[in-house]
Amino acid sequence: MKIGRRSFLSFLLGGAAGTALSPLPWKLMDDSSIWTQMWPWTPVPEDGEASYVNSSCTLCPGGCGITVRKIDDRAVKIEGMKGHPINNGGLCILGLSGLQLLYGPTRVQTPLKRVGKRGQGRWEKISWKDAVSEVAETLGDLREKGQSHTVGFISGSDRGTVPRLFERFLTVYGSPNLIRTPSIIDSYELALHLMQGAQALPGFDFENANFILSFGSGIVDGWGSPVRMFRANSVWRDTGVKVIQIEPRLSNTAAKSDKWIPINPGTEAALALGIAHVIISESLYNYNFIDNYSSGFGDWKRFVLDKYGPDSVATITGIDSTTIIALALSFARASKPLAICGRGQGTTPGSLNECTAVHALNALVGNINKHGGIFAVAEPDYINWPEVEMDAKAAAGMQKDRLDDAGSKKYPFSRYLLNRLPEAINSGKKYPLETLFVAGANPLYTMSDSKTVKKAFDKVPFIVSFSSYMDETAYNADLILPNHNYLERYEDIPTPAGMPKPVIGLSRPVVEPQFNTKHTGDVIILIAKALGGSIGDSFAWDSYDACLKETLGYKWQVMIEKGFWSYPDFVTQPREESFDTVSGKFEFARKETGFMKQFKPVRIEGDKTNYPLLLIPYDSIRLANDVIGDPPFVIKTVDDTVLKGTDVFIELNPKTAGEQGLSEGQIAMLSTPVGKTKVKVHLYDGIMPGIVALPRGLGHTAYDEYLAGKGINFNELIGPVEDPVSGLDAAWGIRVKLAKA
Amino acid sequence: MEDAGGEGGATSSPEINTKEQDKGSAGLIILFFIVGLFASIILGWIIFPKLLYSKKKQPIDFNHVLHMAEVEDGCESCHFFREDGTYSGVPKLDQCIDCHEDILGDSPDEIKFFEEYVSKGREVPWLVYSRQPDCVFFSHVAHVKVAGMDCVTCHGHIGESESLKIYEENRVTGYSRDIWGKSIAGFKKNTWDRMKMDDCAECHRKTTANIERTGVKTPTKRLIDHLVDLVSPGTSMSEKGSSVQTERGACFVCHK
Numbered sequence: 001m002k003i004g005r006r007s008f009l010s011f012l013l014g015g016a017a018g019t020a021l022s023p024l025p026w027k028l029m030d031d032s033s034i035w036t037q038m039w040p041w042t043p044v045p046e047d048g049e050a051s052y053v054n055s056s057c058t059l060c061p062g063g064c065g066i067t068v069r070k071i072d073d074r075a076v077k078i079e080g081m082k083g084h085p086i087n088n089g090g091l092c093i094l095g096l097s098g099l100q101l102l103y104g105p106t107r108v109q110t111p112l113k114r115v116g117k118r119g120q121g122r123w124e125k126i127s128w129k130d131a132v133s134e135v136a137e138t139l140g141d142l143r144e145k146g147q148s149h150t151v152g153f154i155s156g157s158d159r160g161t162v163p164r165l166f167e168r169f170l171t172v173y174g175s176p177n178l179i180r181t182p183s184i185i186d187s188y189e190l191a192l193h194l195m196q197g198a199q200a201l202p203g204f205d206f207e208n209a210n211f212i213l214s215f216g217s218g219i220v221d222g223w224g225s226p227v228r229m230f231r232a233n234s235v236w237r238d239t240g241v242k243v244i245q246i247e248p249r250l251s252n253t254a255a256k257s258d259k260w261i262p263i264n265p266g267t268e269a270a271l272a273l274g275i276a277h278v279i280i281s282e283s284l285y286n287y288n289f290i291d292n293y294s295s296g297f298g299d300w301k302r303f304v305l306d307k308y309g310p311d312s313v314a315t316i317t318g319i320d321s322t323t324i325i326a327l328a329l330s331f332a333r334a335s336k337p338l339a340i341c342g343r344g345q346g347t348t349p350g351s352l353n354e355c356t357a358v359h360a361l362n363a364l365v366g367n368i369n370k371h372g373g374i375f376a377v378a379e380p381d382y383i384n385w386p387e388v389e390m391d392a393k394a395a396a397g398m399q400k401d402r403l404d405d406a407g408s409k410k411y412p413f414s415r416y417l418l419n420r421l422p423e424a425i426n427s428g429k430k431y432p433l434e435t436l437f438v439a440g441a442n443p444l445y446t447m448s449d450s451k452t453v454k455k456a457f458d459k460v461p462f463i464v465s466f467s468s469y470m471d472e473t474a475y476n477a478d479l480i481l482p483n484h485n486y487l488e489r490y491e492d493i494p495t496p497a498g499m500p501k502p503v504i505g506l507s508r509p510v511v512e513p514q515f516n517t518k519h520t521g522d523v524i525i526l527i528a529k530a531l532g533g534s535i536g537d538s539f540a541w542d543s544y545d546a547c548l549k550e551t552l553g554y555k556w557q558v559m560i561e562k563g564f565w566s567y568p569d570f571v572t573q574p575r576e577e578s579f580d581t582v583s584g585k586f587e588f589a590r591k592e593t594g595f596m597k598q599f600k601p602v603r604i605e606g607d608k609t610n611y612p613l614l615l616i617p618y619d620s621i622r623l624a625n626d627v628i629g630d631p632p633f634v635i636k637t638v639d640d641t642v643l644k645g646t647d648v649f650i651e652l653n654p655k656t657a658g659e660q661g662l663s664e665g666q667i668a669m670l671s672t673p674v675g676k677t678k679v680k681v682h683l684y685d686g687i688m689p690g691i692v693a694l695p696r697g698l699g700h701t702a703y704d705e706y707l708a709g710k711g712i713n714f715n716e717l718i719g720p721v722e723d724p725v726s727g728l729d730a731a732w733g734i735r736v737k738l739a740k741a
Numbered sequence: 742m743e744d745a746g747g748e749g750g751a752t753s754s755p756e757i758n759t760k761e762q763d764k765g766s767a768g769l770i771i772l773f774f775i776v777g778l779f780a781s782i783i784l785g786w787i788i789f790p791k792l793l794y795s796k797k798k799q800p801i802d803f804n805h806v807l808h809m810a811e812v813e814d815g816c817e818s819c820h821f822f823r824e825d826g827t828y829s830g831v832p833k834l835d836q837c838i839d840c841h842e843d844i845l846g847d848s849p850d851e852i853k854f855f856e857e858y859v860s861k862g863r864e865v866p867w868l869v870y871s872r873q874p875d876c877v878f879f880s881h882v883a884h885v886k887v888a889g890m891d892c893v894t895c896h897g898h899i900g901e902s903e904s905l906k907i908y909e910e911n912r913v914t915g916y917s918r919d920i921w922g923k924s925i926a927g928f929k930k931n932t933w934d935r936m937k938m939d940d941c942a943e944c945h946r947k948t949t950a951n952i953e954r955t956g957v958k959t960p961t962k963r964l965i966d967h968l969v970d971l972v973s974p975g976t977s978m979s980e981k982g983s984s985v986q987t988e989r990g991a992c993f994v995c996h997k
Contacts, residue, residue: 004766004769014775014778015780016777018777018778018779018780018781018785019781019784022781022786023926031793031911031913031914034914038914044875048833
């Protein structure tokens, strides 16, 4: 028998017919379609019991209440907490994306000790016990040698129990070098201190004001408590409240305002004084307030009338004098006008000159501590711990000058001057910084002139980061002691700046800690106990949670149930009692600050011949630019005229672009006295000619692949400019030149 | 092919041999056809199902009869609805611990359950016979509470079983054989024998009211209607769909 080709073909035909008559092809077809829905990378939502946990968001200083939806043990959605005094159900894009920080790849999962060179990214996992004893040993040695003051601590906040534990630790250990990261709050605190004698935060009664004069504040771009501002802005739309936005760039806030007035950058203070000039010369100011509750008005009035006439202000600001006059008249004639400052999201302090000039406008119309006005909100006194007992070493250490000169003869009014720290370390004039702790801050990214900051950090022999995420500072540290993520820990969230009434939020664990992390409060307590003596005695609590519970006392139960404590009986002080200055009145210009010295304009870096243009940063709610970087969901929302692939765009007026010979999408070399970089050009009519705008929040080198390596960090291109009175970083931009690349 | 064969024969052999050979080869061809046919039928009907499914034992051999005797509310004692209307499905360890805080009885499965799971606080990795792909949106509450259906209609008499049957896992999809049904041909005797979309549709199509309300169609009918809809929207002979905007049957009523 010979099996031929035909037989074989016949076999195949029979096979095909048989297969068609069997369920095999049909079943496989069905199965393969189901298989395509089962690929391992297809996200499948958890199935289980739904529950909600009320907590607080701490991704920015806004202090929003959140309600986290859980399915069994997994957090699946973050929503704004309904009925919360700050955000009442609303939430921003960063807050909504918080779960990506909890479950994402950027978490530091266990204590890490550097193995390779700094910044090489080579780590060794160590136990919490070893990590704590290593820190305690280093600190113990320094203290033994009488060098306790060479320990520094950079903290994102100085309020609430955790930062107060840092402060307590440094005090009893013997170092004056606790430094808070800067923001517009520094300037406002100083303005309130100088003009009202108050140690307080500004509280703006936006909900009751009816005319908003914003000197560049990004009301819908993330200024203040962002969600509260969105809501206020919506109410203003509905009730017809006028919003005037003054800034060189048509930001989202400017676009949503009733009137956008473009201004030469950095001349906002002059405009405020120009408006004051018109109000005074037209006698439109509040006589009752000025006559009865203010001091130094005469001198200030002469100064303003002499130097800030509408015509000279028009020359400085680029706004014509009729607009200035009209603006002043409408501001003074409104029944509840409110002037605010702090550029963009208010992450830079700006000049004291500007803040006091704007605050003086509020005083002129008499809306200090008044319905619809600005309040000095004192911190509620809920943290009452026993006094620390300092031993001789601690007392000696605390006697030493601060490295950043805050509170020194030169800058007697300032409390923290982080911008001066790199220079102090690099020059080595005072004393070296031997150990640096960083918590709730990412100075290597957020501080201007990144290169100098990096150089200063390189000189510090031992850097400890408490970051939950692998940010730039953690990446360049020697030891990372990862804190629980904000959805895994208890923490009190004191009143966010800008709220007219105090409110304490409670951040509480939504899920169990996912990794081998530890609450920073607990770590401080453990280090203190390991050091022993008077230090250990000052930290008698068993754990941070016990400390918080004890501190909050009867408030604890309410906060657990409601998620916050809102001081229902809070009454604002009557105006007469509100001023704690020498005169007991509102001070327009104090002798101690050299009278009008505080109104001196600030010069920025760079000369006009070599750098003909001005570079300014801009902020967007889609770009987190502070201690937290954009999670993947948020970076996805950035427009491709801002970031395309890894290329960042500068905004340039078509007129300026024409003069520079640049066109849309072209690559240009941008150089400032501090740094240079390649950028792409985006032509935008909404930016004033002669100005280059670059977004903040990009150019990360750390975090995850979704964020790192995209765009340029604005801080690499700008250096700090010291304010002559406060010493704070007053830079609002830098001179720049563009060239075709 | 005939031509090619004839040509080949004519050139290579004498005529008589070619005829005989043709006769023999024709038989052979038919034989091979039949062999192929039967081999593939056997493969498709008998071997393929055996290859397609792997057999897995449940971690614990659960006795429904024993438990049903102990509880008051029947199936819902353990497979209950939560307050928000969602369905709890297979019980979690916490529920079991309500009664099984200590070892109850001395059956080997009870001891294993206690030692492996209760004392270690580990969830039992039950293999769920009725698990559907994630895209399927099924609401128990609409069927059980609103429509008043019995568990048995879809799940069969599992509540009367003394032991859990072998879980046959489809190697391609990862789902239980119970979804397609025991019969590889897709035949079924009882409503609970299969859990494919056609089985949902079968019940949903029983009354006209149901069709109008839900617009549930068999996949084939859905495809045809969809094509008609695409060519000429709104004129489809099918009933108006549940989407107000498109007037088409909205997929997300049943699919996520």
